[in-house]
Amino acid sequence: MTEQHEPKQSEPLRDRIHEIIFEAETPAGKAFDVALLWAILLSVLTVLLDSVSSIQTQYGDQLRILEWGFTLLFTVEYALRIYCVTRPSRYIGSFFGLVDLISILPTYLSLFIAGSQSLLVIRALRLLRIFRVLKLAQYLGEATLLMNALRESRPKIMVFLGAVLTVVLIVGSAMYLIEGAENGFDSIPMAMYWAIVTMTTVGYGNIAPQTVPGQTLAALLMIIGYGIIAIPTGIVSAELVRAPRGKVSTCACPTCSEEGHDADATHCKYCGSNL
Secondary structure, eight states, X not given: OHHHHHHHHHHHHHHHHHXXXXXXXXXXXXXXXXXXXXXHHXXXXXXXXXXXXXXXXXXXXXXXXXXXXXXXXHHHHHHHHHHHSSOHHHHXXXXXXXXXXXXTHHHHHTTTSTTGGGGGGGGGGGGGGHHHHTTOHHHHHHHHHHHHHHHHHHHHHHHHHHHHHHHHHHHHXXXXXXXXXXXXXXXXXXXXXXXXXXXXXXXXXXXXXXXXXHHHHHHHHHHHHHHHHHHHHHHHHHHXXXXXXXXXXXXXXXXTOOOOOBTTOSBOTTTOOBO
């Protein structure tokens, strides 16, 4: 008898936890999200203060206790998120799942690698959930639209980057032969570094061609660089124009925890589960 009743009792508990943690439409869910956002802000502030030497010297122990307290709190929250979704692997591999995991790892790594807790500022990415808390569904829709455009642009951008790296290799090798070690181009990798800095119009100036052929090649590369910078923007912009637009809800899938569903959707478009 007890074995038959236990799963029935656990399901409402899991559903209740999912409603509180993942949903922003209920009072409990909104209260949880607001408290979570404040905890994230305070944890990031703790990391920032800990990096100030005068404050760290005077309040270092207290700041470390706060840091560990926030980390343990976020660890429990991360475990509960995994527990209350039907397919934990989908949540773990999602954008926010990875951010939630990375936001707690630096504190544990600091036990083995000194100073790694400074990476805890990545918790600021979790503040993106504020769009759900404030019911700004239109921003969620725009964010989903941008992510889809970047995903669709990936093959074109990979081809583009391959072409850019080929140009960098060819120009770097040519500059190595033209200028040589006496002018700072003492290896092909160093010349490739110069080509990347020049092509992206950064221009640190630590290496510069001294001969007329080298300067001519550098001028051509600078002109090419202006055209190259605009190409990725055009690729993504074209995908944004083609992408369909529609209203998006703040509902999170109880199975895979994914968001960004259409306002009238009854099933998750990522895993097919009922919403």
